[in-house]
Amino acid sequence: MPRPSLAPIAAALPETVPFTGPEAIVRRSGIKLRARIGANENPFGPAPSVIAAMSAAARESWHYGDPENHDLREAIAAHLGIAPANVMPGEGVDAILGMAVRLFAGPGSTVVTSLGGYPTFNYHIAGYGAVMHTVPYVEDREDIDALARAARETGAAMVYLANPDNPMGTWWDADSVERFIAAVPDTTMIVLDEAYGEFAPAGTLPAFDPDRANLLRMRTFSKAYGLAGARVGYVLGEAANISAFNRIRNHFGISNVAQAAAIAALADSAHLEGSLAAVRASLEDTAAIARRHGLAPLPTATNFLAVDCGRDGAYAQAILDGLAQRGVFVRKPVVAGLNRCIRISAGTEADRALLDQALGEVLAGLE
Amino acid sequence: MPRPSLAPIAAALPETVPFTGPEAIVRRSGIKLRARIGANENPFGPAPSVIAAMSAAARESWHYGDPENHDLREAIAAHLGIAPANVMPGEGVDAILGMAVRLFAGPGSTVVTSLGGYPTFNYHIAGYGAVMHTVPYVEDREDIDALARAARETGAAMVYLANPDNPMGTWWDADSVERFIAAVPDTTMIVLDEAYGEFAPAGTLPAFDPDRANLLRMRTFSKAYGLAGARVGYVLGEAANISAFNRIRNHFGISNVAQAAAIAALADSAHLEGSLAAVRASLEDTAAIARRHGLAPLPTATNFLAVDCGRDGAYAQAILDGLAQRGVFVRKPVVAGLNRCIRISAGTEADRALLDQALGEVLAGLE
Structure with a gap:
C-alpha cells in the first residue's frame, strides 16, 4: 500500500x-x-517566590505568552550586565541546542564533540543530517586541545564543549576555555554549554564578549534554579547570531508559567x-x-x-x-x-x- | 572578518x-x-480544577517531566476512545506542525496549502526548505477540491487543511472532509488542523481511522480548554506515523505544569x-x-x-x-x-x- x-x-x-x-x-x-x-x-x-509566581501565571494561561519573551530577555540581560540583543530565551537548552545545529550545521557538515558527551546534542547532529566527529576524553575531562584541533582539521561547522562537563563533572578554568576558543577557526561555531555554570568555582566562566561571532553559550534554569520541569533556558552570543534564532524558533514556545518562573528566579538571589x-x-x-x-x-x-x-x-x-x-x-x-x-x-x-x-x-x- | x-x-x-x-x-x-x-x-x-493542578505541578518543577508523556497520552487516548499509540502530545500545535513538516516534507518537496491560511504552517514550510504551493479560498472557505487537485498535480509531499478554518471561521462537514481525504494521493501526507474542532457543530470532525497512513490530525488545549499559554497540543494518526515523531521531538518539551494542566482539563468535562x-x-x-x-x-x-x-x-x-x-x-x-x-x-x-x-x-x- x-x-x-x-x-x-x-x-x-x-x-x-x-x-x-x-x-x-x-x-x-x-x-x-x-x-x-x-x-x-x-x-x-525553585524558591517559594518562584512557585508563587508560577501559580499566579497559571491563572493567566488562557492567553498566549509574549512571543518576544521581552520581560524575561530584559531580566536575563540585566542579571548578566549585558544587552538584551545578546540573549535569546528558549524552551530549555535541549531545544536551543537543536536550533543551533539547524542554524549553523547543514546536512553533511561536520560537528565535533567529545566521545561520551551530551547525548541530546548528538541527537540533534543526526537529526539535522550533520556528521558527528568525536574526540576522546583525557583523564575524565573533555580534551579542549584535541577538540580545537579536530575543528581545524575537519573544517567543522560546529564544535561542542560542556564546561563544566556532563557526565563527568570535570571542568576547565576560564583561561583554558579562552585558549580553546582562540584555537578554534573563526568559521566554526563553538557551542559552549554552561548548563552547570552556576555550580562552578569562580574563574570557570569566561567574561562575555559581545563581538565574538563564533560562540554560542547555553545557560538554563533547570539546574541551579531548580526548574528542570518548567522548560526554560537561554543562549548568549553576538547579536546577529542571537537574532538568527528568530528565523526558526517556536515563537510561542515558552509557557506563561515558565516565563514568570524564570523572571522570579532571577530576582531571588x-x-x-x-x-x-x-x-x-x-x-x-x-x-x-x-x-x-x-x-x-x-x-x-x-x-x-x-x-x-x-x-x-x-x-x-x-x-x-x-x-x-x-x-x-x-x-x-x-x-x-x-x-x-x-x-x-x-x-x-x-x-x-x-x-x-x-x-x-x-x-x-x-x- | x-x-x-x-x-x-x-x-x-x-x-x-x-x-x-x-x-x-x-x-x-x-x-x-x-x-x-x-x-x-x-x-x-482553564477550569479552577486545572489551575489547582497547575499550582500543584509547579511545586514539582524541580524535576523533569515524563519524556514519554505517558499519563497525558493515556488520558487523551481514553478521552477519544482510541489507542495511545495513535496519539503524540507536543509543546503546542505550532511545534507539532514544524515536526510534521520536518518528518514528511524534505527540502525541495512541495507542500500545498490555502493562500491566506495559517502563517505558522507556512513558516515551517520555508523553515525546512520545502516549496509552498497555494490555492485560493472560494467563498471564504478553503477549497478542498482544489487543494486535493493541487496535491495530485504537484505530487505534493504534504497538504494542509484547517477545519474549522482559521482565519475565516468557516468549515466543511465530515462527509466533505472524508471526500477530500479520499481525493488526496496516498503518498501525500494530509495535515488536518482541528485546533478549533471542539467549537464546531456535531458532524464536522470525521471519525478516527487508525489505518489511514496519510493523515495527521492536530488538536490543542489552547482553544476550547483555555490553555493557550501552557503550550500543549497533540497529533492523532496511524501508529507508525505517530511513532516517527520520536525521531525528532523534544522529548522533555512539555513542562510538568502543562502535562498536569492537560490531564486535569480532560477530566473536567x-x-x-x-x-x-x-x-x-x-x-x-x-x-x-x-x-x-x-x-x-x-x-x-x-x-x-x-x-x-x-x-x-x-x-x-x-x-x-x-x-x-x-x-x-x-x-x-x-x-x-x-x-x-x-x-x-x-x-x-x-x-x-x-x-x-x-x-x-x-x-x-x-x-
Whole structure:
C-alpha cells in the first residue's frame, strides 16, 4: 500500500529517547522510585517566590505568552550586565541546542564533540543530517586541545564543549576555555554549554564578549534554579547570531508559567545562594558515602558526582542495576573508560540515606 | 572578518515573527491593552480544577517531566476512545506542525496549502526548505477540491487543511472532509488542523481511522480548554506515523505544569461544556454588535468571528487600526479578498462592551 515517505534525513533516524525517564523505569519494572538522583535535577527546587509566581501565571494561561519573551530577555540581560540583543530565551537548552545545529550545521557538515558527551546534542547532529566527529576524553575531562584541533582539521561547522562537563563533572578554568576558543577557526561555531555554570568555582566562566561571532553559550534554569520541569533556558552570543534564532524558533514556545518562573528566579538571589550551598553540602556528603563504600568520587563543578567504581563498565553497571532494584535512580556514562563510573546527582538527606544503605547492600552482594 | 555561515536553508530565511503579540503592540504604541480579542484565545480560561493542578505541578518543577508523556497520552487516548499509540502530545500545535513538516516534507518537496491560511504552517514550510504551493479560498472557505487537485498535480509531499478554518471561521462537514481525504494521493501526507474542532457543530470532525497512513490530525488545549499559554497540543494518526515523531521531538518539551494542566482539563468535562456555551453566547453577542454597526459577520465554527467590513482591505485595516488605538486588539486576514474582514475572538462581556463603543467611534470617524 503506497504511503507518504519520510524525508531523507528523518528516514535515516532511529526512534529513540535520548534519556529514559525514571517514570518509564518505574512503569516497566514496577519498582517504586525512592531516590530520584539520576537526572542532575536540583531537589532543593525553585524558591517559594518562584512557585508563587508560577501559580499566579497559571491563572493567566488562557492567553498566549509574549512571543518576544521581552520581560524575561530584559531580566536575563540585566542579571548578566549585558544587552538584551545578546540573549535569546528558549524552551530549555535541549531545544536551543537543536536550533543551533539547524542554524549553523547543514546536512553533511561536520560537528565535533567529545566521545561520551551530551547525548541530546548528538541527537540533534543526526537529526539535522550533520556528521558527528568525536574526540576522546583525557583523564575524565573533555580534551579542549584535541577538540580545537579536530575543528581545524575537519573544517567543522560546529564544535561542542560542556564546561563544566556532563557526565563527568570535570571542568576547565576560564583561561583554558579562552585558549580553546582562540584555537578554534573563526568559521566554526563553538557551542559552549554552561548548563552547570552556576555550580562552578569562580574563574570557570569566561567574561562575555559581545563581538565574538563564533560562540554560542547555553545557560538554563533547570539546574541551579531548580526548574528542570518548567522548560526554560537561554543562549548568549553576538547579536546577529542571537537574532538568527528568530528565523526558526517556536515563537510561542515558552509557557506563561515558565516565563514568570524564570523572571522570579532571577530576582531571588538569596534562594539561589542557599540552593548552591545545599547542593555543595549534599555532594560533600555523597562523596563521603562513596568513599566509605570504597568508591572514588571525582572532583566536580556541577550538581552531581561521577563516582569511579574502580573496576570495569560491567561492574559499574551492576552497581547501577542493584541501586535501581532498590528504587535508587542514578545514571552512568556509557563510553569505554568513562563507564567505570556511576553518576549521582545531589540529593536530599533522605535520598542520601537511601543511597548509603542501598550501596552497602549492592556492594556486599557483588563481593 | 571570517565567521560561521548559516546553513543553506537557514541562510535563506527572514528573521520574522509569524504573529506580533499584543504585548509588543503595547510596548511600541504605548496604548494600554483593554480588550484582548485578537489571538483566538479563550477568555473563559482553564477550569479552577486545572489551575489547582497547575499550582500543584509547579511545586514539582524541580524535576523533569515524563519524556514519554505517558499519563497525558493515556488520558487523551481514553478521552477519544482510541489507542495511545495513535496519539503524540507536543509543546503546542505550532511545534507539532514544524515536526510534521520536518518528518514528511524534505527540502525541495512541495507542500500545498490555502493562500491566506495559517502563517505558522507556512513558516515551517520555508523553515525546512520545502516549496509552498497555494490555492485560493472560494467563498471564504478553503477549497478542498482544489487543494486535493493541487496535491495530485504537484505530487505534493504534504497538504494542509484547517477545519474549522482559521482565519475565516468557516468549515466543511465530515462527509466533505472524508471526500477530500479520499481525493488526496496516498503518498501525500494530509495535515488536518482541528485546533478549533471542539467549537464546531456535531458532524464536522470525521471519525478516527487508525489505518489511514496519510493523515495527521492536530488538536490543542489552547482553544476550547483555555490553555493557550501552557503550550500543549497533540497529533492523532496511524501508529507508525505517530511513532516517527520520536525521531525528532523534544522529548522533555512539555513542562510538568502543562502535562498536569492537560490531564486535569480532560477530566473536567463540565467546565469544557460551560466554556463552549460561553464562547457561543459571546460570539452571538459579538455578531449582533457587528450587525448593529452595519458590518456582516460570517458563520463560524470556531471561537472567533470573521466580520466582513463591506469594502476593501484598506477600509478593514483602518477599522482595525482605529480599534487598536482604543486598546481593542483584533487581527485580520491579509490576503486580497479575505482582507475585507476583521477577525474578532470571543471576549468577555467587558471586552464586548469596549468593542461596541470603539467600533462606533471608529466607524463614525471613517464615514
